[in-house]
Amino acid sequence: MLNLIIFGPPGAGKGTQSEKLLSKYQLQHISTGDLLRAERSAGTELGNQANEYISKGELVPDTVVIGMVKNFMLSHPEAGGFIFDGFPRTTPQADALDVMLKEFQTGISIVLGLEVDEDELVKRLLLRGQSSGRADDQDESTIRNRFQEYQNKTLPLQGYYQSQGKYHGVNGIGEVEDIFGALCAHIDSL
Numbered sequence: 001m002l003n004l005i006i007f008g009p010p011g012a013g014k015g016t017q018s019e020k021l022l023s024k025y026q027l028q029h030i031s032t033g034d035l036l037r038a039e040r041s042a043g044t045e046l047g048n049q050a051n052e053y054i055s056k057g058e059l060v061p062d063t064v065v066i067g068m069v070k071n072f073m074l075s076h077p078e079a080g081g082f083i084f085d086g087f088p089r090t091t092p093q094a095d096a097l098d099v100m101l102k103e104f105q106t107g108i109s110i111v112l113g114l115e116v117d118e119d120e121l122v123k124r125l126l127l128r129g130q131s132s133g134r135a136d137d138q139d140e141s142t143i144r145n146r147f148q149e150y151q152n153k154t155l156p157l158q159g160y161y162q163s164q165g166k167y168h169g170v171n172g173i174g175e176v177e178d179i180f181g182a183l184c185a186h187i188d189s190l
């Protein structure tokens, strides 16, 4: 199984690159942000609770997202591999993912980090907010809060995967196709 984590701050291009990777490598896409927004659109209790955090730019509690990822994996037993997009975002999530993958008798193959500076990220998110209607992309203080959460809770995972020799960073500024090529080169050299 090829299991990859696409890693990076909000607005780095994880969703865009995931779409291209999953079609090239025949993987299932797990985006916790998309799953949470689908819950919210469906008006479920989980979705309503999650929205309280999302609208403030805070992370949703670990138990909620871990449960969602587990359900998704269990409902795709045929998958040849997964792209984890926006997950894990905390140390408990990374630990839970290791346990889940072990239960599937597999593990993380590679972690691909999209590296983009904060000024560029703010520009991209505000632009995305104009077309997507995502409220968390329209307000600069919510965006800054998401970066704060990323710095404090998510960035430490880079070291966790680096120490296992799994992390590979790629410059996330440039043409989508060039960035995709750089990501594929890392995967193909596995």
Ligand code: ADP
Pocket: 009, 010, 011, 032, 033, 034, 036, 053, 054, 055, 057, 058, 059, 060, 061, 062, 065, 085, 086, 087, 088, 089, 093, 136, 146
């Ligand atoms: P972005 O990467 O641009 O922030 P996402 O769609 O991945 O967008 O996430 C949107 C919001 O959903 C996050 O700000 C957070 O509130 C919530 N969220 C998504 N994934 C997770 C996760 N793994 N753990 C906690 N909260 C999450």
